[in-house]
Amino acid sequence: MSGTPVIGVLALQGDVREHVAALAAAGAQAVPVRRTRELDAVDGLVIPGGESTTMSRLADVFELREPIDKRIAGGMPVYGSCAGMIMLATEVLDGRPDQRGFDGISMTVRRNAFGRQVDSFEAPVTITGIAGEPFHAVFIRAPWVERVGEGVEVLGQVTDGPSAGRIVAVRQGNLLATSFHPELTGDVRLHRYFVDLVRAAA
Numbered sequence: 001m002s003g004t005p006v007i008g009v010l011a012l013q014g015d016v017r018e019h020v021a022a023l024a025a026a027g028a029q030a031v032p033v034r035r036t037r038e039l040d041a042v043d044g045l046v047i048p049g050g051e052s053t054t055m056s057r058l059a060d061v062f063e064l065r066e067p068i069d070k071r072i073a074g075g076m077p078v079y080g081s082c083a084g085m086i087m088l089a090t091e092v093l094d095g096r097p098d099q100r101g102f103d104g105i106s107m108t109v110r111r112n113a114f115g116r117q118v119d120s121f122e123a124p125v126t127i128t129g130i131a132g133e134p135f136h137a138v139f140i141r142a143p144w145v146e147r148v149g150e151g152v153e154v155l156g157q158v159t160d161g162p163s164a165g166r167i168v169a170v171r172q173g174n175l176l177a178t179s180f181h182p183e184l185t186g187d188v189r190l191h192r193y194f195v196d197l198v199r200a201a202a
């Protein structure tokens with residue numbers, strides 16, 4: 001693709017505005033997505049942080065579940081942060097029994113995993129494929145990844161403290177997920193990485 005990619009932010013719930021701003025700063029045209037016809041118009045999709053149980057319910061209310069699964073099957077790039085990571089996981093531990101994600105990344109995530117130790121915290125995280133300083137990663141009632149399936153690449157892990165070794169960034173093909181919220185810190189390198197991925201996929 002030579003022009004500006006159009007990237008949607010799933011706008012059912014969560015920190016939509018922050019992702020729209022970060023995507024714009026990273027060179028994309030960012031639009032909120034709440035309807036099927038809005039989904040049809042995007043080259044890629046971001047699933048924001050927020051509350052995965054609520055997002056799961058609203059995905060059904062807005063009849064977006066099947067259309068999003070279809071776009072994922074068709075190769076549309078998707079990036080999920082925090083609750084968005086949970087929505088992209090094929091298996092969720094400590095979830096609500098009725099919550100359901102999209103047909104996303106072959107991985108098991110544990111909801112509110114760090115929360116047993118602290119509700120929110122910050123830590124430096126290096127992401128494979130992104131040059132420069134480690135990310136100043138902000139975790140808010142964040143999930144971690146307990147198991148990755150075949151074809152899932154681990155891009156980042158916590159390096160220090162009681163959670164050292166925990167997987168917090170993964171990629172499977174055109175699907176990308178982080179436990180933390182780069183949209184909150186003004187560091188748009190991850191969004192730029194995703195914009196590049198969308199460009200390459202188009």
Ligand code: GLN
Binds near residue numbers: 140143
């Ligand atoms: N704990 C939330 C959930 O289960 C995620 C928190 C977040 O996105 N900051 O969806």
